[in-house]
Amino acid sequence: MHDMQRRSLLQLALAAFPVTVFSQIAKPAPAAKPVRVPAGMDREGKKHSIGLSSTTYKVLTQDTAGALFVLEQANQTKGGPPRHLHHDVDELFYSLEGEYIVEVGSERFHLKPGDCILGPRAIPHAWAFAGGPPGKLLISFAPAGKMEAFFNERENRGIKPGEYTTDAAFMRAFGMELIGPPLVVD
Numbered sequence: 001m002h003d004m005q006r007r008s009l010l011q012l013a014l015a016a017f018p019v020t021v022f023s024q025i026a027k028p029a030p031a032a033k034p035v036r037v038p039a040g041m042d043r044e045g046k047k048h049s050i051g052l053s054s055t056t057y058k059v060l061t062q063d064t065a066g067a068l069f070v071l072e073q074a075n076q077t078k079g080g081p082p083r084h085l086h087h088d089v090d091e092l093f094y095s096l097e098g099e100y101i102v103e104v105g106s107e108r109f110h111l112k113p114g115d116c117i118l119g120p121r122a123i124p125h126a127w128a129f130a131g132g133p134p135g136k137l138l139i140s141f142a143p144a145g146k147m148e149a150f151f152n153e154r155e156n157r158g159i160k161p162g163e164y165t166t167d168a169a170f171m172r173a174f175g176m177e178l179i180g181p182p183l184v185v186d
Contacts, residue, residue, distance in 0.1 A: 033063075035058075035059055035060075035063050037056070037058050037059075040056070041056060042056040042057050043056070043057045043058060043059065043060050043063075044057060044060070048071075048151065048155065049155075050071075050073065050151055050154065050164075051079075051080065051081055051163065051164040052075060052076075052077045052078075052079050052080070052129065052164075053073035053074060053075050053129075053137075054073070054074045055071050055072065055073050055074070055151070056071065056072050056074075057069075057070075057071050057148070058070040058071060058072055058138070059140075060148060061144035061147075061148045061149075064144065066143055066144050066145075067142065067143050067144065068140060068141070068142050068143070068144055069140070069141045069144035069145075069147050069148045070138065070139070070140045070141075071138075071139050071151070072096070072136055072137070072138050072139075073136070073137045073139060074134065074135070074136050075098065075129035075134065075135040075136070075137065076129075076134045076135075077129070078128065078129055078130065078131040078185045079128050079129060079182060079183075079185060080100075080101075080126060080127045080128035080129060080164075080182055080183060080185075081126060081127070081164045081165075081182060082126065082164055082165075082166055082178060082179070082180060082181055082182045083103070083124050083125065083126040083178075083179040083180040083181065083182070083183075084124065084125070084126070084171060084176050084177060084178050084179050085121075085122055085123060085124045085125065085176065085177050085179060086119075086121050086122070086141075086145065086147075086175055086176050087121060087122060087175050087176070087177070088121055088143070088145055088175055089121055089141050089142065089143060089144070089145040089147060089175060090118060090119065090120055090121050090141070090142050091118070091119040091125065091139060091140070091141055092116060092117075092118050092119070092138075092139065092140040092141075092142070093111065093116060093117050093118075093119065093127055093137060093138075093139055094115075094116040094137070094138040094139075094140070095111040095112060095113050095114065095115050095116070095135070095136075095137055095138075096113060096135075096136040096137065096138055097113055097133070097134065097135050097136040098113070098129065098130070098132060098133055098134055098135020098136065098137075099111065099112055099129075099130040099131075099132060099135065100127055100128065100129055100130055100135060100137055101127065101128050101130050101183055101185060102117050102119070102125065102126075102127040103125060103126050103127070103183060104117060104118075104119045104120070104123055104124075104125045105123050105124065105125070110130075124179045124180075126180075126182060126183050127183070128182060128183040128185045129185070130185055131185060145174075145175050146174040146175050147174070149174065150171075150174035150176070153170075153174075157170075164182065166178060
């Protein structure tokens with residue numbers, strides 16, 4: 001009798017939710033293709049210059065169906081972008097080489113090689129290369145949002161190396177808000 005009740009309950013559930021719903025829930029996402037980018041190379045074989053950094057894209061937005069965008073910035077000159085926030089994107093800063101200052105909210109962090117800090121979405125943040133030996137900073141955006149498109153459009157607009165975007169409307173169009181000036185590095 002108990003088995004009959006279970007079968008009836010299962011039949012009721014299947015009638016209420018088509019099998020396609022169950023198959024979509026149970027089906028794992030398709031496996032992404034491995035993405036390998038050799039040291040010093042760009043995912044697309046291009047050269048990018050963002051602000052004071054020469055930049056290589058490591059994982060493109062399309063590689064992860066929008067879940068992640070990763071770039072590496074090489075720095076030789078002190079400084080960084082203006083204070084800003086991302087409405088829908090978390091930003092992870094990971095120092096590969098050199099030293100960086102990162103402010104997230106009202107807290108200031110000094111990153112040395114191997115250190116990282118998360119800049120959560122909707123929290124103002126800024127970073128700057130602190131100088132000394134050349135630095136490399138790996139920056140990851142999750143989800144990718146419009147960050148790759150932002151950097152590409154920035155280059156299309158001809159923003160020169162050594163300059164950062166301070167156009168609030170342009171930043172807003174890509175899900176960011178300009179909050180204030182860059183960090184001052186002594």
